[in-house]
Amino acid sequence: MTEALALEKLSKSFGSTRALDAFDLSVTTGEVHGFLGPNGAGKTTAIRVLLGLLRADSGVPRLLGGDPWRDVVALHRRLAYVPGDVTLWPALSGGEVIDLLGRLRGGLDATRRADLLERFELDPTKKGRAYSKGNRQKVALIAALASDVELYLLDEPTSGLDPIMEAEFRKCVNEMRGEGRTVLLSSHILAELEALCDRVTIIRSGRAVETGTLTELRHLTRTTIAAELAGDARGLDALRGVHDLRVDGPRVHFEVDNDAMDETLRALAERGVRSLTSQPPTLEELFLRHYEGGASGGRGEGAAARS
Amino acid sequence: MSALAGTWSLVRLALRRDRVLAPLWIAVFVVMAAFSAAATVDLYPTVASRVKVADAANGTPSLVALYGRIYAPESLGAVAMWKMAVTGALLVAVLGIVIAVRHTRAEEEAGRLELVGAAAVGRFAALTAGLIVAVATNLALGVLAAAGLVAAGLPAAGSIAFGLSWAGVGIAFAAVGAVAAQVTRSARAATGMGVTALGVAFLLRAVGDSSAGAGLGKLSWLSPIGWGQRVQAFAGERWWVLALPAAFAVALTAVAYLLAARRDLGSGLVPDRAGPPVGAPGLRSPLALAWRLQRGALLAWSTGFLVLGVVLGSIAANVGSLLDDPNVREMVTRLGGEKVLTDAFLAAEMSIFGFVAAAYGVQAALRLRSEEATTRAEPLLAAALTRVRWAASHVIVALAGTTVVLVAAGLGAGVAHAVQTGDAGQVGRVLAGALVQVPAAWVLTGIVVLAFGFAPRLVTVGWASLVAFFLLGELGPLFELDPRLLDLSPFVHVPKLPGAALAAGPLLWLTAVAAGLIAVGLAGFRRRDVG
Numbered sequence: 022m023t024e025a026l027a028l029e030k031l032s033k034s035f036g037s038t039r040a041l042d043a044f045d046l047s048v049t050t051g052e053v054h055g056f057l058g059p060n061g062a063g064k065t066t067a068i069r070v071l072l073g074l075l076r077a078d079s080g081v082p083r084l085l086g087g088d089p090w091r092d093v094v095a096l097h098r099r100l101a102y103v104p105g106d107v108t109l110w111p112a113l114s115g116g117e118v119i120d121l122l123g124r125l126r127g128g129l130d131a132t133r134r135a136d137l138l139e140r141f142e143l144d145p146t147k148k149g150r151a152y153s154k155g156n157r158q159k160v161a162l163i164a165a166l167a168s169d170v171e172l173y174l175l176d177e178p179t180s181g182l183d184p185i186m187e188a189e190f191r192k193c194v195n196e197m198r199g200e201g202r203t204v205l206l207s208s209h210i211l212a213e214l215e216a217l218c219d220r221v222t223i224i225r226s227g228r229a230v231e232t233g234t235l236t237e238l239r240h241l242t243r244t245t246i247a248a249e250l251a252g253d254a255r256g257l258d259a260l261r262g263v264h265d266l267r268v269d270g271p272r273v274h275f276e277v278d279n280d281a282m283d284e285t286l287r288a289l290a291e292r293g294v295r296s297l298t299s300q301p302p303t304l305e306e307l308f309l310r311h312y313e314g315g316a317s318g319g320r321g322e323g324a325a326a327r328s
Numbered sequence: 329m330s331a332l333a334g335t336w337s338l339v340r341l342a343l344r345r346d347r348v349l350a351p352l353w354i355a356v357f358v359v360m361a362a363f364s365a366a367a368t369v370d371l372y373p374t375v376a377s378r379v380k381v382a383d384a385a386n387g388t389p390s391l392v393a394l395y396g397r398i399y400a401p402e403s404l405g406a407v408a409m410w411k412m413a414v415t416g417a418l419l420v421a422v423l424g425i426v427i428a429v430r431h432t433r434a435e436e437e438a439g440r441l442e443l444v445g446a447a448a449v450g451r452f453a454a455l456t457a458g459l460i461v462a463v464a465t466n467l468a469l470g471v472l473a474a475a476g477l478v479a480a481g482l483p484a485a486g487s488i489a490f491g492l493s494w495a496g497v498g499i500a501f502a503a504v505g506a507v508a509a510q511v512t513r514s515a516r517a518a519t520g521m522g523v524t525a526l527g528v529a530f531l532l533r534a535v536g537d538s539s540a541g542a543g544l545g546k547l548s549w550l551s552p553i554g555w556g557q558r559v560q561a562f563a564g565e566r567w568w569v570l571a572l573p574a575a576f577a578v579a580l581t582a583v584a585y586l587l588a589a590r591r592d593l594g595s596g597l598v599p600d601r602a603g604p605p606v607g608a609p610g611l612r613s614p615l616a617l618a619w620r621l622q623r624g625a626l627l628a629w630s631t632g633f634l635v636l637g638v639v640l641g642s643i644a645a646n647v648g649s650l651l652d653d654p655n656v657r658e659m660v661t662r663l664g665g666e667k668v669l670t671d672a673f674l675a676a677e678m679s680i681f682g683f684v685a686a687a688y689g690v691q692a693a694l695r696l697r698s699e700e701a702t703t704r705a706e707p708l709l710a711a712a713l714t715r716v717r718w719a720a721s722h723v724i725v726a727l728a729g730t731t732v733v734l735v736a737a738g739l740g741a742g743v744a745h746a747v748q749t750g751d752a753g754q755v756g757r758v759l760a761g762a763l764v765q766v767p768a769a770w771v772l773t774g775i776v777v778l779a780f781g782f783a784p785r786l787v788t789v790g791w792a793s794l795v796a797f798f799l800l801g802e803l804g805p806l807f808e809l810d811p812r813l814l815d816l817s818p819f820v821h822v823p824k825l826p827g828a829a830l831a832a833g834p835l836l837w838l839t840a841v842a843a844g845l846i847a848v849g850l851a852g853f854r855r856r857d858v859g
Contacts, residue, residue, distance in 0.1 A: 072710045074858040094712050102710040108702050110621060111514065114603025117611060124612040125711035146602040150513070161707065174710075 024083070025050045025172055025203040026071060031080030032227075033066055040066040042227035043080070048205055048220075050171075053198050055218030056207035063227040064207040065105055068176050071205075072102060085172060098127045101165035105176035105207070107157040109149030115160045116145030122164040134167040140189050155181035166193055173197065173204045179213060191217055242302040243276040246285070251293030260288055271295070334449030338457035341444075342431045346461065353423050354469045357494070360803065361412055362476035367807050368408030369481055378407045385410065390673035393538040393640075394680070396548075396557045405477070405486045405562025413493070415802050417556045418530065419795070420469065420494050421501035424462055425522035428505030431458035434515035455506060455588050459581060462502035470495030486562035489570075493556040496573030500552040501526060503580035510587035513595065520628060527632055529553050531639055538643055552576060614713060618721035622692055626729045629688050630736040633681065637740025640677045641758065644670050644741070645748040671827035674741065674758055681737040682765030682819055683798055685730050689773035690790040692726035696780050697787045700858060709858060716850050719780075723846055726773045731766050738762025761825035767838035768818035772797075774845025781852025 025048045033041040041063045048054040058064050069075045070082050073089040073096075082089050087096050109118055123129030138145055143159045152160065158181045165173060179187050194217050197204055208214055214221055221238065223231040231238060243264065254273050258266045262281025267274045277285045289297070343350075372378045382401030385391050395414045400406040432454055435441040441454055474491030478484050501522060508521035529551040536548030548554035555572045559565060610616050696719055699705040708718055742758030776790035783789075797817035804814045814820055818841070821834040 069859065074706065074709060076855075076857060094714060097710060098712040100710075102707065104703065104706050104710075106703060108704050110617075110704060112603075112624075113620070114605065116605040117603060117607040120607030121611050121617060122707055122711060124607070125614070125708060125713055127712050145605040148601075148603050164707075 023050045024048070025052075025085065026205065027081075027083045028067060028070065029081045029083075031067070031070065031082060032078045033070060033075060034078055039227050041070070041077075041080075044224065044227055045229045045232075046222055047232070048203060050203050051198075051201045052219040053194060053204040053206060053217055055214035055221035056205055056224065057209065057211070057214055057221055058207075058224035059209055062224045064224060065176055066227075067224070068102075068174050068205070068207065071174060072097075099170050100172040100174060101126060101168045101170045102174045103158075103161045103165045103176060103178045105178075105180065107154075107161040109152065109157055109160060111148065111150035113149050114146055115143060115149070115152065115156070118149065118160055119145065119164040119167065122161075123168055126168050126170070128169075129164070129167040130169055133169075134163065137163045137167055137193075140193075141186060153181075155183060155186070158182060159186070162190065166197075171202060173202065175204065175206045177208055178206065179208070179210065187213070242306060243278055244282065244302060245274075245276050245300040246289075246297065247272070247274045247299075248289055248297040249273075249295040250289070251295055253292060257288065260285055331450040331452045332456055333453060334444075334447065335453040335456045335460070338431075338444065338449065338453050339460050342457055342461040345431075346427070346465070350427075350465050350468075354465070354472055357416060357420070357469055358472045358476040360799065361409070361416065361473045361490075362480045364412050364803060364806060365405070365408045365477050365480035365482050369404065371806070371808075372404070372407060375402045378402060378404065382407050382410075388672070389538050389669060390676035393534045393643075393673065394676060396533065396537045396554075398563075399560045400563030403486075403562045405482045405490070406560075408482065409477075409490055409562065411802055411806070413490070413557055413561070414530075414533075414553060415798070416494055417497040417553050418526065420466065420498040421526045421529075421553070422523065423469075424466060424498035424500070424502035425505035425508075425519060425526070427462040427465055428458050428502040429509050429515050429518045429522065431461060432506065433509035433512065433518045436509075437513070437515050452585060452588060455509075455584060458509075459502060459506055459584075462505075463499050463577075466495040466498035466502065469498065483562065485565055489559050489565040489567065490561035492570055493559040493561055496559075496570055497552050497556045499577045500555075500573040500580075503577040503584070506584040507580050507587065510584050510591065516625075520625065524628070524632060526553075527636065531636060533557070535639060535643055614708060614718045614721035615724060617708070618695070618725045622695065622722070622725045622729070625692070626688075626725070626732065629729070629733045633685070633733045633737040634740040637681070637737040637742075637762075638744045641674075641741030641744030642748055644674050644677075644745050668827065672824075674745065675761055675824040675827050677741065678738070678758075678761040678765060678825065679819060679822065681734060681762060682769055682822060683794070685734045685737075685765060686769035686772040686794055686819075688733050689726045689730040689769055690776055690794055692729050693723060693773045693776040693780070694787055694790065695722045695725075696777070697784055700784065703859070705858070715854055715858070719777075719850055719853055723773065723777055723850075726776075727770055727842075730769045730773065731763075734762045734765055734769070735759070757826040760830065764822050764825050764830070764835060765819075767835050767842060768822050770842035771818040771838055771845065774842040774849070777849035778845045778852070779849070781849035781856070784856075 026046075027048070028041075028044055028046040030043045030045065031041050032039065032043055044063065044067060046056070046067060056064055056067070066075065070077050071084055071089050073091075073093045076090055084096055085099055089096060109115070113121075119134065120129070123134070141159045141163060143156060143163060147156070149157070158178070162178055165175070179190055182190065191213075194204055194206070198219075206214065206217060215235065218235070220232065220234050222229055249272050251271070254266075254268045254271075257263060257268075257273060257275070260281070261284065262278035263285060264276045264278075265274075372381060379401040382398040385395075386397050386401070395411050398406050398410045435444075435454060444454070470491035470493075472491075473494060474484075474487040477487035477490060504525045505518065505522040508518040508525075509515075512518045512521060530553055532551040533548045533554040536545050536551070536554060539545060539547075548558070552573055555569055559567070559569045611620065696705075699722070705718065709715060738759035738761065739755070741762070742755035745758055746752050746754040772790060772794055775793050776787055779787045779789045797819055800809070800814055800817045801819055818838050821838060823829065823831045823834065
């Protein structure tokens with residue numbers, strides 16, 4: 022388990038807004054790491070620091086064993102980047118942009134390029150100004166994915182893609198994982214990270230609020246249980262870890278802390294269970310829990326942090 | 329009138345966006361005009377002194393070509409506003425083009441018009457709003473300039489005529505900008521097209537005025553800048569001439585509406601052709617990309633310089649015939665003959681080319697900032713290349729392009745002049761006159777790069793410096809400014825070739841200044857945040 026990249030206590034301000042505030046991030050080699058946060062939480066700023074485009078005010082960024090600010094050329098040869106908001110040169114065709122970016126990075130695989138053009142159904146002869154948002158995104162994606170590099174920094178790479186292309190993108194990421202490549206994938210789309218990521222870091226207002234595997238993160242949350250009981254529901258609300266109990270005749274509905282699951286199920290079994298459904302917490306719920314309360318402070322700062 | 333729905337909202341939006349630009353420009357014009365007038369009152373208090381300077385000016389072909397004639401030598405206003413009429417008209421015309429394009433094609437290209445267009449806004453609303461704002465700004469400029477002149481002690485009628493002649497030029501070129509905005513697809517190209525039209529208008533007037541006797545004199549009547557002068561403010565005002573720019577603007581506006589009705593949002597008149605599916609083998613460096621992005625503009629500028637050079641080179645040999653005053657003719661002959669006049673004319677033209685070439689360098693170097701601001705630079709800087717290598721690509725295009733356009737002008741003028749005089753040696757002399765402008769023009773590129781390195785939001789200081797140097801050169805002597813202030817302009821130090829001796833010193837240190845500004849700017853860019 023070697024470290025692919027890390028930010029330690031990283032802070033970055035733009036004027037009076039703190040885009041990153043003692044932010045920590047650590048990605049190990051070969052993992053697909055999700056980077057989750059609402060718009061303007063500081064995701065793009067963190068990636069730009071990793072690319073050496075921004076200089077941190079304090080804290081230490083490390084990238085592929087080097088200093089992202091100092092070792093630009095050597096490091097960038099080993100990574101590919103897809104910006105969140107892709108703008109293309111109006112007069113250059115998509116094919117030209119793909120080749121230019123690939124060559125500047127140190128070359129790209131022609132077979133892979135052709136394969137990706139087909140998979141993403143992109144017409145490479147159109148001029149930059151003629152592409153829709155989704156197609157501009159595809160140009161940047163193909164340019165990045167056709168490169169044979171160790172690390173991919175993808176900043177909201179699927180914004181503007183239709184569901185079929187999104188599925189194609191997921192296949193690509195899973196292939197990269199199979200080849201042992203490292204991916205940092207920022208997104209505010211939870212389902213995407215849930216389907217793809219080994220580990221997730223959640224960022225809010227420039228601070229890391231949670232890092233771990235999805236299983237670890239789910240441990241911190243509650244499972245929703247709906248059951249129809251043969252016996253009496255009384256006493257359930259007194260159990261440790263049971264929340265929001267609603268009783269409707271024989272039907273009960275509640276949330277339970279995951280570490281209290283065992284006792285709760287036993288208590289249900291004592292009363293006799295006719296039917297039972299349990300829903301694991303979605304990342305959505307995780308996410309909402311982390312943003313409740315902090316949302317008012319976090320939103321306004323966001324817009325400035327991206328600019 | 330649903331096609332115009334929402335126009336007033338857009339006018340208010342445009343005024344809000346222009347709330348700094350427009351008042352600042354207007355203030356510059358009003359102050360310039362008023363100060364010029366006041367300074368002339370002090371310099372030439374008597375009729376005799378004015379007649380003397382006016383005769384000298386009218387007898388100097390290079391001055392007539394640049395500024396036109398003084399129509400009433402005894403009139404204080406005519407003498408005072410002689411230079412301002414044309415220099416001001418050029419700047420007002422640029423303002424008109426910029427405002428018209430800024431609120432139409434630039435918004436459309438940025439996609440903001442789509443946002444607005446989805447609201448209850450008619451298809452002609454943006455064009456109409458842009459034109460309303462341009463016309464209003466120019467009228468305000470004209471009226472306030474007139475008030476400034478009256479305050480400086482010039483007669484009211486002449487002042488109003490002068491102010492309106494400026495406004496007329498600005499409105500005429502706003503209409504040019506409106507048409508260009510329909511034809512082209514990018515704001516950059518639309519502005520370029522408008523400025524090209526301005527160059528043609530200036531040229532028509534310059535050729536017309538300096539060939540008054542040769543039957544080409546009527547050419548000035550084809551030029552909106554020529555109309556501005558032929559209003560003859562302070563020299564028996566001819567008010568009816570003001571109808572010409574008005575009619576011109578109305579006609580071009582009609583064309584703009586016709587074009588706007590025939591095209592889709594976001595498109596120009598020519599549909600996009602397919603591009604190559606793969607990048608050419610050479611497209612593998614930042615310099616190759618910079619060249620690819622800028623070659624079209626360089627070709628257009630070079631062609632313009634070549635044509636201008638040929639036209640001015642072919643009239644240079646005839647400027648001596650303009651001397652109708654025998655006394656002036658005798659004086660000139662004593663000073664070294666008509667050849668001196670021809671050389672002075674050529675040298676004056678070359679210094680104008682130097683300014684315009686510097687403008688080329690400024691806009692080429694400004695690509696650095698626009699590439700950064702549109703985030704197009706980001707994927708490049710995320711690739712395996714240093715920041716300096718990326719930035720240097722556009723700087724190289726700016727520096728080399730400045731040289732190329734000046735060579736085009738020098739060759740065009742030199743060959744044309746050589747053909748006229750039958751003296752092949754003139755090619756080298758005139759070309760040298762163009763080449764000595766190169767280091768001074770480079771200094772402006774240096775100023776842009778310096779700003780880009782340290783204060784990227786202030787890169788327009790490049791344009792501001794160019795205008796300031798231009799005004800220092802044009803008006804500094806009139807205002808009797810401190811010579812040290814005039815020395816700030818790099819163009820003051822350029823040897824006046826052909827004619828004067830070639831002084832290598834200034835050329836070397838101007839080059840060194842440009843190189844220093846660029847080096848410091850690039851060093852600054854290495855250290856700052858990108859984005």
